[in-house]
Amino acid sequence: xxQTWSIFTAVFLxxxxxxTGEKSCVIWSSAGHVVQRNxxxxxxxxxxxxxxxxxxxxxPPTLQRHTQLNLTxxxxxxxxxxxxxxxxxxxxxxxxxxxxxxxxxxxxPDHPKNISCIYKIQNNETGDVLCTWxxxxxxxxxxxxxxxxxxxxxxxxxxxxxxxxxxxxxxxxLTVPRSVQIIYVWVQVQNPLGSSVSSPIIYSLSDIAxxxxxxxxxxxxxxxxxxxxxxxxxxxxxxxxxYKAAGETWTSYFYQIVQTSAxxxxxxxxxEPYRLYHFRARSKLSTGQxxxxxxxxxxxxxxxxxxxxxxxxxxxxxxxxxxPTVYWKEADIxxxxxxxxxxxxRVYNPDxxxxxxxxxxxxxxxxxxxLCTDKCxxxxxxxxxxxxxxxxxxxxxxxxxxSSHDVKVKVDNSNVTISWRKGESAAPPVSFYVVEWYPExxxxxxxxxxxxDSDSMHAVITGIKPFVCYKGALYVFYNESSVTRTLFGGxxxxxxxxxxxxxxxxxxxxxxxxxxxxxELRRSEQRGCVTKYTIYLKSRDxxxxxxxxxxxKDLPPADYSLWMTAWTAEGEGPAGHRLKxxxxxxxxxxxxxxxxxxxxxxxxxxxxxxxxxxxxxxxxFFQCFMLDVVPDPANSKWAKECTQEKGKIKLxxxxxxxxxxxxxEDPVLVDVEELPKQNSNISTSTKASSQQRPxxxxxxxxxxxxxxxxxxxxxxxxxxxxxxxxxxxxxxxHANMEEEEEEEEEEDGTLDFFPSHNIFMExxxxxxxxxxxxxxxxxxxxxxRNS
Numbered sequence: 001x002x003q004t005w006s007i008f009t010a011v012f013l014x015x016x017x018x019x020t021g022e023k024s025c026v027i028w029s030s031a032g033h034v035v036q037r038n039x040x041x042x043x044x045x046x047x048x049x050x051x052x053x054x055x056x057x058x059x060p061p062t063l064q065r066h067t068q069l070n071l072t073x074x075x076x077x078x079x080x081x082x083x084x085x086x087x088x089x090x091x092x093x094x095x096x097x098x099x100x101x102x103x104x105x106x107x108x109p110d111h112p113k114n115i116s117c118i119y120k121i122q123n124n125e126t127g128d129v130l131c132t133w134x135x136x137x138x139x140x141x142x143x144x145x146x147x148x149x150x151x152x153x154x155x156x157x158x159x160x161x162x163x164x165x166x167x168x169x170x171x172x173x174l175t176v177p178r179s180v181q182i183i184y185v186w187v188q189v190q191n192p193l194g195s196s197v198s199s200p201i202i203y204s205l206s207d208i209a210x211x212x213x214x215x216x217x218x219x220x221x222x223x224x225x226x227x228x229x230x231x232x233x234x235x236x237x238x239x240x241x242x243y244k245a246a247g248e249t250w251t252s253y254f255y256q257i258v259q260t261s262a263x264x265x266x267x268x269x270x271x272e273p274y275r276l277y278h279f280r281a282r283s284k285l286s287t288g289q290x291x292x293x294x295x296x297x298x299x300x301x302x303x304x305x306x307x308x309x310x311x312x313x314x315x316x317x318x319x320x321x322x323x324p325t326v327y328w329k330e331a332d333i334x335x336x337x338x339x340x341x342x343x344x345x346r347v348y349n350p351d352x353x354x355x356x357x358x359x360x361x362x363x364x365x366x367x368x369x370x371l372c373t374d375k376c377x378x379x380x381x382x383x384x385x386x387x388x389x390x391x392x393x394x395x396x397x398x399x400x401x402x403s404s405h406d407v408k409v410k411v412d413n414s415n416v417t418i419s420w421r422k423g424e425s426a427a428p429p430v431s432f433y434v435v436e437w438y439p440e441x442x443x444x445x446x447x448x449x450x451x452x453d454s455d456s457m458h459a460v461i462t463g464i465k466p467f468v469c470y471k472g473a474l475y476v477f478y479n480e481s482s483v484t485r486t487l488f489g490g491x492x493x494x495x496x497x498x499x500x501x502x503x504x505x506x507x508x509x510x511x512x513x514x515x516x517x518x519x520e521l522r523r524s525e526q527r528g529c530v531t532k533y534t535i536y537l538k539s540r541d542x543x544x545x546x547x548x549x550x551x552x553k554d555l556p557p558a559d560y561s562l563w564m565t566a567w568t569a570e571g572e573g574p575a576g577h578r579l580k581x582x583x584x585x586x587x588x589x590x591x592x593x594x595x596x597x598x599x600x601x602x603x604x605x606x607x608x609x610x611x612x613x614x615x616x617x618x619x620x621f622f623q624c625f626m627l628d629v630v631p632d633p634a635n636s637k638w639a640k641e642c643t644q645e646k647g648k649i650k651l652x653x654x655x656x657x658x659x660x661x662x663x664x665e666d667p668v669l670v671d672v673e674e675l676p677k678q679n680s681n682i683s684t685s686t687k688a689s690s691q692q693r694p695x696x697x698x699x700x701x702x703x704x705x706x707x708x709x710x711x712x713x714x715x716x717x718x719x720x721x722x723x724x725x726x727x728x729x730x731x732x733x734h735a736n737m738e739e740e741e742e743e744e745e746e747e748d749g750t751l752d753f754f755p756s757h758n759i760f761m762e763x764x765x766x767x768x769x770x771x772x773x774x775x776x777x778x779x780x781x782x783x784x785r786n787s
């Protein structure tokens with residue numbers, strides 16, 4: 001039966017197509033154009049001409065495998081469809097267009113659930129009933145919704161409906177007069193696959209009545225109160241206004257009102273000065289629900305003079321100039337009560353009775369007090385447009401080095417807890433505590449402090465930066481003049497080894513002692529608290545140095561390489577750059593002292609010799625120790641005469657008056673010949689010859705006079721034989737030579753002697769008359785040749 005009906009439908013559609021002449025085929029679905037998801041159905045195509053036929057689905061079209069039903073019809077079975085899809089059939093007839101069909105897949109609607117209705121009062125006559133619900137599952141189709149409202153007013157009953165189309169809409173509204181007291185509400189939803197109706201709900205309009213949202217207008221504020229203008233279109237019996245400042249929660253202020261006009265002013269008291277407040281409002285009838293919140297409006301309250309003194313602290317001077325720095329914290333807005341214009345600092349010196357008042361800008365948080373002494377009094381005020389704050393005083397006090405309190409430091413994540421115990425019972429009562437902390441080396445720049453009462457036993461420090469080393473102190477104030485302090489340091493929440501080595505500034509080498517100084521690592525390179533430095537010397541062990549200078553002694557002479565590293569609790573950092581220096585060998589101290597002593601003696605003697613009397617005595621004393629000084633022969637008269645007679649040199653030998661007999665008056669003259677050198681050997685042979693011609697001499701003849709003395713019966717002198725003792729004198733060849741030479745020496749200041757040759761004389765015999773057999777003279781000098 002179904003197949004017969006399908007064939008009939010296909011024939012009918014084919015006939016319609018043939019009549020129009022536009023399409024090549026007719027397409028239809030066995031389940032219609034809207035089907036339920038996951039269903040199975042057939043798509044049919046009937047063609048009006050003989051051609052090659054095909055079926056497609058999807059976008060872009062995809063060729064499908066169809067089944068032939070008869071000569072003109074084909075079909076495609078669609079299984080478990082899950083989404084909207086398009087099917088088409090085509091024929092290769094170029095004059096005809098293909099045919100297509102869109103299939104939608106979805107579900108029938110679910111029953112509406114959780115229906116909720118409110119009655120929005122528009123004016124004194126009517127209102128709108130607005131109902132919302134949950135639709136259940138998604139139908140994936142376009143649903144049509146109808147809100148049915150049955151009203152009862154006395155004995156009169158009527159049904160009203162409101163339509164709303166759209167699958168995304170879950171609410172419908174319907175206008176109802178305010179004279180209606182009770183309503184019945186139900187919701188009907190439908191789509192091509194079916195429909196669903198909710199159960200009816202009964203409402204009393206007075207229970208679901210809601211006034212319109214109030215409108216807030218102008219706001220006028222003083223320092224403690226604000227007047228807000230509120231506008232409402234209907235008369236309400238309850239009004240709630242909420243307010244809050246930045247960072248606070250909402251605070252409600254309720255009004256029980258009898259509204260006489262649409263616009264009324266409402267007062268909000270108990271506000272704080274100089275605060276930015278936000279306001280909103282809502283209203284309610286005597287019964288029913290609160291309206292929605294109005295749009296927020298914001299405004300500032302006016303200023304007042306600051307209410308409390310500033311929190312003031314001071315930092316002791318790092319030098320002897322006695323110029324401490326006074327610090328103060330920025331006052332909280334609840335204390336400042338306005339915008340701070342500037343700060344006023346007064347310094348009073350009780351010793352001199354002088355004072356100095358300075359105005360500091362509002363951005364400043366500290367001030368140096370150059371006139372301050374150990375007893376000076378510093379007062380700080382904050383000023384806004386309404387006046388000054390109460391004075392905050394701080395007095396420079398003598399601080400003891402350490403208190404009796406046991407201070408302990410505990411690090412926990414990013415916080416540091418400083419704890420202490422109570423002091424000794426004999427100590428005076430504590431007035432208050434102050435804990436200060438700062439990054440190491442940055443006390444004046446980043447000083448922080450916390451003031452605590454006398455019952456406190458610990459302080460929690462927050463805001464500690466990682467990889468930064470902190471130091472601090474606990475101050476205990478007993479009264480205005482008694483203060484103790486306990487220092488603490490080496491505090492870091494997160495640490496690692498340093499990222500670089502210290503920079504060595506200089507190495508001072510003094511003998512065997514080397515003094516090393518270096519720069520402290522930058523805070524970003526320390527990565528925590530530096531516990532020690534290590535100095536490395538090549539061929540030596542490491543040296544631990546707690547400060548930034550170190551002196552090492554007794555280094556042996558050598559060439560050295562020096563570098564440094566820094567340590568934290570997490571380990572040693574990398575080495576810094578290397579420096580080279582040299583230790584020289586020093587002169588022993590004993591030898592140096594001896595040299596200094598001798599030099600001093602010599603200087604003293606030179607100074608004493610400048611005195612004539614002392615000089616003469618020294619000359620007499622040292623003359624006996626002096627050897628005979630042989631003058632330079634080149635300056636003698638004899639040498640000059642010899643150079644003039646270059647032909648020959650005469651040597652006259654004569655016995656002295658004490659060694660010769662009285663009968664011999666004339667000296668015996670002997671000619672001595674000077675032989676030339678041979679083979680670079682200094683050898684001179686002198687022969688006594690009276691026959692040698694002057695023209696044949698290689699060297700000039702020199703006259704030597706030799707006197708001998710020996711024992712004689714006729715003389716009072718002692719004569720000594722030549723074999724045992726011989727005295728040799730050099731004299732002139734003329735009789736008056738000695739006298740002339742003495743006179744010339746006195747005039748010229750020179751002594752004429754024979755040059756200091758090495759003369760070797762062979763022995764000879766002495767008879768009654770002096771005879772000289774042979775005299776040989778050997779000397780090594782070029783004096784006469786040079787002359």
